[in-house]
Amino acid sequence: MVKTRSIATKVALVVSAVVIGALALTGWFALKRTDAELVRLQLSQASTRLTTNLGIAQRIFDERFPGPWQMAPDTPLVFSAGEAAPAETLATQLFKGRVPIYGNPEVVAALVELSRLTGTKLSIAQRAGDDRALRLATSDTATVTAGPLTVMPSKDPGTGLPVAAGLALAKGSAVEGRATIGEDDWTLYWPIRGESDGSILGVFYAATPYAPFAAAAVAASREVAEGLVPLVLAIALGSSLLLFVLMLGMLRPLRAIHHAVSRLGEGEWPQEVKVRSRDEVGALAGAFNRMAADLRQTYATIEDKVRLRTRELEETNTALGQAREAAEVANRAKSSFLANMSHELRTPLNAIIGYSEILEEEAEDRALDDLVPDLRKIHGAGRHLLQLINDILDLSKVEAGKMDLYLETFAVRGMLEDVVSTIQPLVAKKENALVVDCPDDIGSIHADMTKLRQSLFNLLSNASKFTEGGTIALRVRAEEIEGRRWVRMSVQDSGIGMTPEQVERLFQPFTQADASTTRKYGGTGLGLTITKRFAELMGGTVTVESVEGEGSTFTLTLPTEVVARPVTSDHVALLAGPTGMVLVIDDDPAMHDLVRRTLEKEGIAVVPAMSGEEGLELARQLKPSVITLDVMMPGSDGWNVLRTLKADPELSAIPVVMLTIIDDKNLGFSLGASEYLTKPVDRDRLVRVVRRFRHEGGGRALVIDDDEAARDRMRELLRAESWEVSEARNGVEGLEALGRGMPDLILLDLMMPEMNGFEFLSAFRGREGGERVPVVVVTAHDLSAEEREHLSTHVARVFDKDHLDSETLVAEMKRLLGEAGAGEGTA
């Protein structure tokens, strides 16, 4: 603000100075001009006056002294400043004449009078004989001039020259040395000519003083100047004021714009700058207004968006918080509901069971034997119902991590009969046939009977529910895997089966294959979840295989000797799966969870250990197939655990997979680790590694064959043996498939488009790691001796496609996998 004001002031001052200067300059020039003009004017006046005076003098002279006097010029005389030349010229001419002029008192008197009358100094000079001009008479010096002046005669008697009539020239009376021309006068010299020949007899001169005119001119110009000063000052002041006002007017919009910009800079939104002028400032203001408006619009839009997003985010957060809270509340409510519900259901059920028992006793006492079987049925059904309710409570306990195992040793057969008699009515309901296949020597199992019974009951009831007029088979087998004994109980139905997606969701609580299933088939959806949880609690697994439309097979596998372990919600021990057991030593429970989820899908049981010490203890106790080991743990760290494991003769054979964030493979391998994986865990890789170190089951097989039917056959064959199968239609695709991970084994056809088996082999063997992977050729091609020879050095085995014995193939593959695994340095 200060700046703009100072600019206005400065501009006004500068403009004022310029105006004043210009005016002064103009005034000065004007004055100068006026002075010169005044001089000219005065000269002009003086000459006019002189001319007039001379005219008067002429007439007077003519009257008094009739003669040929010609005092007045024919034309008005014009004086110029400093013009002395005529006098000189005249004087010179006069001096050249030899006519004496004489004065007399009358002439002098006449001159004085004329002087007085006209205000002009009049003199008459006569040409002296010595060529000097002598002033004979002068109006103001008449008194001091010597000798009388006489009017010159028209003709000098001595010379015969004509002289002015009545003028008597006094000889020798002329006064010398006074005939100078004053600087202050303008003097007119006038020749007096002889009447006869017109020669110059003398000179008459009239002087008019310069001083009065000059003084008058000076006074006049001073007056003009004095008159001009206030005018000039007034004009300067006025114009300055006007300019200042104008400048202010011009600066106001600029100031407004400046103000607006300042406010904008300070983050305020200024009002629109109101400038109505159509000049550049107006355009600037307009542009500024548009810019401000645009900016404001943009800013408002951004602010709106930010506000919107913030609100959305807040709402989402709130919603999430509420949802979480609601979920927690709902979960608590669910548990509480289940507990209460169980209690409320059990109270009347107690009465039913109790009274049926009383009645049974009474009936026996009173010999009412025909009533006893029915009373027993009531009693049995009540007991079973109670069992179901208890199991619901149990599930909520499992979910809450508060489930205990009541382990006892009991005969498997007895338990089976119990379950079968209970399930029989349900099986019969949909006209299904139940086939039980159990060896006589199945023996006993040490487990939680209630939970096992409930698990089997669930599987059978599930099968009954989804099968109509079909067969449900319960097969029980004893197995031995890795030195542990297992009981495998499978329930196979010929029901509706499930899609892979449905299988995926199968074991989630309160979820059935889909919502419509619940409506159609009823049930709580808890059965399979309970079964799975119970199986896991007892160190077993539940797996499912299903083909939509053909039926499902659920397999429950339990160790014959279930070991009780303290169980918490975040530390669920699974003592061994049927296809191997992995001990995870890691202090991060999330890691246990991740590994468990990853490996359980593969039928591999996962046992968690939270510290190195616990891990070592469990390793001695359980002899797992594979151990995964973290490095950074409280207490004994991973390196120590690894040293201890490798130093223990009983444990040193167990492959140890380092699973850690620390990338120090060299140390790991030097201490005896079999494999080194860094976190974050690549789950596929983990599965492959664990599978490789596990002796049972399949590995990763790559099937390269252009015949789709053949590929399908291989795939089914291998998948049934737990192989992971990838496929390729020719050698090129086969090489591409290698990029996604090196398989454990390759099944190769020979005759294929684009790149045949031979070409693939040579390309593959050239690859890094390619020489270690066994290749099995399966071909319908009749091999020449040469081809056979070539193949024998590059492939492990050649099978004839047309006469392929699947069992032999699988056995061979298993053998090769074992060799390859050993070859890779499995301890």
Added chain:
Amino acid sequence: MKILLVEDNELNRDMLSRRLTRRGYEVVVAEDGERGLDLVRSERPDLVLMDMSLPGIDGWEATRRLRADPSIAGTRVIALTAHAMAGDRERALEAGCDDYDTKPVEMNRLLLKITTLLGANP
């Protein structure tokens, strides 16, 4: 042998008392903890079967008061609870019960506990 059955549910009370009577015990019943304590003082039972979820003062509190009263502190108490949650047993023993059983009552199991505690058949 006299048994006091403290149980608020009429059916359970009736049922259990009848079955115990059938087995030769003298049974007195109370429907809440307050009345139960009164009866312990007046009837001097050899054993109390104490339901834990009772109106008014519950089984745990009744047992604590029983133990706090020197005149009756020696009375045997078996807690009965429908809660099968882990820790119920510990809570009952903590309150001063001699033993613990769950409802619904498994008659033979309960009888075994009773005879064990009383050291004799009825």
